Amino acid sequence: MxxxxxxxxxxxxxxxxxxxxxxxxxxxxxxxxxxxxxxxxxxxxxxxxxxxxxxxxxxxxxxxxxxxxxxxxxxxxxxxxxxxxxxxxxxxxxxxxxxxxxxxxxxxxxxxxxxxxxxxxxxRPTRQEAAGEALRHGRLVLDPGTARVTWDGQEVVLTATEFGLLRTLLRRPGRVLNRDALMDGAYAVERIISDRTIDSHVRRLRAKFAALGAAPVETLPGFGYRLGPCE
CATH class of the missing domain: 3.40.50.2300 (Response regulator)
Structure with missing residues (x-):
């Protein structure tokens, strides 16, 4: 419960x-x-x-x-x-x-x-995710089963929405996703979310990685966001 x-x-x-x-x-x-x-x-x-x-x-x-x-x-x-x-x-x-x-x-x-x-x-991870393996991209590891994210072995504490955004990007590394695609992956119900709100979530996500000297999320002005190289 x-x-x-x-x-x-x-x-x-x-x-x-x-x-x-x-x-x-x-x-x-x-x-x-x-x-x-x-x-x-x-x-x-x-x-x-x-x-x-x-x-x-x-x-x-x-x-x-x-x-x-x-x-x-x-x-x-x-x-x-x-x-x-x-x-x-x-x-x-x-x-x-x-x-x-x-x-x-x-x-x-x-x-x-x-x-x-x-x-x-x-x-929370779904049962299917909990039974699966962690998502890895270079030094970035996201484990849906434990809801943990690490960069080069250091844990990055994320909110539920930030975790959902990163998971969405990590499922399609290198691909450009617009704001709608990001929110579809991060939110469990259909909602109308403003561009400023989405950008705020991404900005906070970036700040947490920047504290570790990392910048995995890239911006393509006019197109959206993508997960870049994490070497």
């Missing part, structure tokens, strides 16, 4: 989300502020966090940054942001700092559950 952590300071919102997820078969944990949510994430290691942006003590973006920077097992927990603001800039910022999806209030509980399931599908 997947475990979901809800972090929201509004008891009414927490109850709506808790009830919807419980009915869908999830185990649910709750926290009322960002500091408590961060502690719960490290202690309980949930499968996904539903995180409100506006929180006391530590807001949702601060919590997300702290979690992603921790470097521990909690750093790669998928995050679904909840926010009352629907500006594209806010959505892009949320995704750029490490969020995997962004849902605005008011929301349909049914859509929330669908989004949670979609993010979990992206973060």
């Amino acid at each position: 997947p475990r979901i952590l809800i972090v929201d300071d509004d008891p009414a919102i927490r109850e709506v989300v808790r009830f919807a997820l419980f009915r869908a078969g999830f185990e649910v944990l709750q926290a009322a502020d960002g500091a408590a949510g961060l502690a719960a994430a490290h202690e309980a290691l949930p499968d996904l966090i539903v995180l409100d942006v506006m929180l006391p003590e530590m807001d949702g973006t601060e919590m997300c940054r702290a979690l992603r920077a921790s470097g521990g097992p909690a750093a790669s927990i998928p995050i679904l942001f909840l926010s009352s603001r629907d500006d594209e800039v806010d959505r892009v910022v949320g995704l750029e700092i490490g969020g995997d999806d962004y849902l605005t209030k008011p929301f349909s509980p049914r859509e929330l559950v669908a989004r949670v399931r979609a993010v979990l599908r992206r973060s």
